[in-house]
Amino acid sequence: MDDHLNSAVSALTERFGAEASEFRGQVSLLVSAENIVAACQALRDEFHFEMLSGETAVDYWPQQEPRFHLVYQLHSLSRNLRVGLRVPLDGNAPSLPTIEGVYPAANWHEREIWDMFGIRFEGHSDLRRILMPYDWEGHPLRKDYPLGYEEVQFSFNYAEINQRKPYAKE
């Protein structure tokens, strides 16, 4: 591991009780939800992770505790380093503080995560759905959300399937 990254990791471990892990040469830190803003702030201001590369969530359903992991990818342009942050989140009314104040680019990322996973971000400036229609029900990237499929219509059951097929019909 790079020296600079090492000092960042040990600082976060000490201050926020983060757990570091390495997989295929990529370092990620497990941080609790209440510390995420402070951890991002520290990484940006003290350790030069200026850019938020990506932010997403992973659903481990049917496991409930923790059901979700929030995943942040930070990028240091000046040191040419990357680090991942992971925040475990309970499946029951999941919510955590927004990091929009530290990285403004998180705005659309967090809207997308709200849209796709139903995870709320406290203090977010514009938490609306972004990809799905505004009146959509459910959060599609959750594992308990069905994928959906098209039933194949053959000549013998064409009419039967046609009846229950969801068309845009009046």
Add this chain to the structure above:
Amino acid sequence: MVEKTEITLDELRHLISDRAVEGETVLLNMGPQHPSTHGVLRLLLELDGELVINCIPDVGFLHTGVEKNMEAKTYLKAAVMTDRLDYLNTVGNNLVYCLAIEKLVELEVPPRAQVVRVLLTELQRIASHLVWLGTHALDLAAMSVFLYCFREREFILDILEMCGGQRMMATYIRPGGLWRDVPGEFDPAVRQFLKILPARIDEYEAMLTKNPLFLERTRRIGVLSPENAIRWSVTGPSLRASGVNLDLRKAQPYSGYEQYDFDVPTHSDGDTYARYVVRIEEMRQSLRIVQQALDKLPNGPVRSNNRKFVPPPRSELGTSMEAVIHHFKLWTEGFPAPQGSVYVPVESPRGELGVYLEGDGGPKPLRVYWRTPSFLNLQILPLLSKGHLVADLVALIGTVDIVLGDVDR
């Protein structure tokens, strides 16, 4: 059925000014079926006369649920969906997905495949920039550039068709290498293209670079400071046009990019014209990479021989029982990938294209997340367009270079 409710202005109240509520400014809908929005982008504009006060992008019209669908398919079968994301950078999408899988399962790629991958992604980068240049110039009323750019783009699509059998979505790059080797006519075709294009780029430049009408429409329009670019995670040519020298091909090389000699063009102005200059120069640099790749193209296999992950070539199926078993197993059950996650970024024509891939030990990915450059670059459009004319907004939509398939996924 839940009663459908109309969306009211109250929900957007925090995005518009008080003057809009009093009726002093106008709220205008632009798109999603508008030729200058480069696809199905909808913008809600708050206008004071012709000045843009606020711009609220509304995306999602091209959302196809690729990420959800990929979770339901094996790693190999999900590869065909990657082309459909950014349809101007199909080879690049294949590449980043395959790099992520190769990192996750620790798969080696033979040298010839690496070089062909670089060659094709650079050709694709030129093709993507040509489409960008043509449509951007068209938005600014330069019709002929559009026709010339698409003429040259067709050369590249012919080369891609020669390799993969399709102009755009061939899924030619596969985990562990390529689908098949490049044909014999590939080399002369690329060499001919290399001979033609530099003069053609000069032609485009002759039409635009010093054209007073073009300068008037692009100079000092949508200035993006380097600080804002970094804060808003803008990547690619837009970031480099703001003076930040970040190119992942140089900074974090993949597929052997460290072996090629090329420059990363940057510009300090950060306006629409700077982004134009950077992209034009990028095309020339890509040509240099293509030339070097073509000259050094080594002989050898184009896909890994690791039969636990890479299906055997078609020719073996008739003679080897082992090959039939591997073929059958890989295309039905798939290969298991270990538990763990990787994040692999590459430099696409639009910026940092990243794939976050998480495996759960089974043959299907637990989560595939696409960090797409268009999505994040589009986010700064409200920032860029504030205080400009509606006509300039059209130039700005062109300059951030979005592909809606990439935004909405």
